[in-house]
Amino acid sequence: MAQGRGTSRRRPAPARRRATPPRRRPPVRYRRRARRGNARRRLLALLVVSVLAFLAISGRLIVLQVLDAGSLDQAAAKQRLHAIELPATRGRVFDRDGDDLALSVPARIVYAQPRLVRDKADTARRLAPLLRRSRAFIAGRLASRTPWVYLARRLSVARGDRVAALKLPGVGVLATTVRSYPSGKVAAQVLGFVGDDGKGLAGVEQQYDALLRGHPGQVRLERDPHGRAIPQVQQELERAVPGTDVVLTIDQHLQYVAEQSLARAVRQYHAKAGSVLVMDPRNGEVLAMANLPTFDPNRFARSTAEGRKNRAVTDVYEPGSTNKTLTAAAALQHRVVTPRTRVTVPPALELCPGVKTFHDAHSHGTEVLSFADVVARSSNIGTIQVARALGPQRLAKAELDFGYGRRTGIDLPGESPGIILPVKDWRCTDLGVNAIGQGVAVTVLQMASVYATVANGGVLMAPTLLRGTVDAAGHFEASKRRPGRRVLSATTARTLSRILEGVVEEGGTGTLAALDEWRVAGKTGTARKPDPKRRGYLAGAYVASFIGFAPAERPAAVVAVVLDQPTPIYGGVVAAPVFREVAGTALRRLGMPPSLPPKAVR
């Protein structure tokens, strides 16, 4: 329908046919003016948003990179870095000749995770010969409900590697080190043992734990999320410092002889326990320290408390007649007697009338003995007579001078100071009982020190087990020794030594302790055992002992032998032979020339 100018609404004209369609004009498009203001605004808005976004990101970057950098870096490092402790090798323990008494050796731990073990019976069968355990034992462990069980903890490296080579599912092998005591039970109580955490728990292992354990090291390295170490990244390594080696004064061969001799005596005389101690009186070095019962430090888990006890330093006993040496020393020192002083010895002595009557071991009539004979025959009455002349003050002081009532300071844990009664608390009978060694309690080490003092010319040397240390570079450093303390004059010591030689000569109580090649000085002891539950003594229970030194003219070894409740009860019978064997071995090992001419065989 055509649209013309001045179009008005009227009835449309009838349609006419045209020859050509009218040329159409393109529709008029209204050109809008470009809204420059709107575009600018949009750009500005976009700019503002971009700037804001940029500022937000920058701000966050500053917070992350500057403000929180330290803590985030630490957190990342903590996640990435792992510190692995490098255990330090524990130091070795040597005897005085440089033979190993204790050392750490590599070993393997075999463990199992029972839930991961598929065929338990087959696994037990294959492991049994390598672990040297029965199949039943291993199968029992594998049947456990715990997630982790040990199958073997001290396996040799070779066997452990063979177990690992089997690649059994659920069975693993870990590397470890274990403490080994190659000589077994020799010097067990002296050495002590080490727990599973590598800490010394008894004996020298405990006493010198700080020296022996060294300082563990550390390596810090980066690991990926799977736990694998990332190579070629910086690693911080702090090397472990190995422990210092310790050289003891113990002679392990002499120690073995002492232990064997003691074991035979304990077995033969049905004793409950026993101790043997060998000391060098010139410097206080302990050459051997044997105790029974004993234990194997390689298997300390199976040991008993009695076996682990180093009774030579921890247990006290009443020394009996061996204490008469101290009474004699005090009497000679204060010139109360001389060896030839005549002492009247009645058959009985009432020190405190109506309270206690003292007797000798063997009944006799009234005798007149020299003081030397009083000691040689171990007369209780004769000794008490001398003690009365000495007086309680001087006798008590002598006990203190010789170290009674306080620790010797030997480098072993758990040493007992002994038990003495202060003189102000002494009652009427205490003078007598102290003089003959029944009112005082001492350790075997303390008694050995008394005789070592006499043997060393009157100078008391502090006993020690440490000869020196060896550092990681192999340098030996001798241990510092405490200075000696003079207790007796040299003359008194020499005189007393001559008197004590009479004990082992004919007529004395310790003839079984005599050596063929060397002169021996010593004293027997047979002391009643106190009742631990009440006052008084156990019926029929005695402690037998012999303590002496040789060669008497130039002492090189002090040997103390103590047997607990032997049968027979006399020290001269049961302990003296042990002294003879141990002292003879000690002097031979020391290379001491004989003091007596050898008997010719014709």
Next chain:
Amino acid sequence: MSYAGHARASRPVREQRASLRAVIPVRRVPRLLFLLLTLAVMVVGVLGLLALNVSVNQQSFEISRLQRENQAAETRWTALQAEVDRLKAPSRIAKAASAAHLVPAGRARVVAWPGSRVRGRGSASPGAATSPAAPGAGRVAGGDDQSGWALGDPFPLKRYLAEP
């Protein structure tokens, strides 16, 4: 073309004579050479780094291998040392000696032939000081002078027996 463009298009186009001037031809660096050179430097650099990396890794593997060998040698040495100590244990020696019907060395004996007589003083035999059994073996009866004896090493047995 927009409507405004149509309007402009209807106007006569004036010819504009562009001013031309001679331009000195610029000598350009050949692009291909530069590209090749850059590529070569990059390739050489990358290969060089790779080679260095491989070398470093090889060295670290070698170091690890030597460390493992060292560790194994140390383990073996310690195990052997423990074995030596076990063999030197007094109990084992005593047992082996007993099995071989040996007895501990006892005291010295002097054998005097019938009609013989001891003369003079004895002196220490060279081995006496080191023998655990008979330190007085060089001595004869009657001699009491001990000034010739020197204690020396208190445990000469150590020197007497060779170290394993």
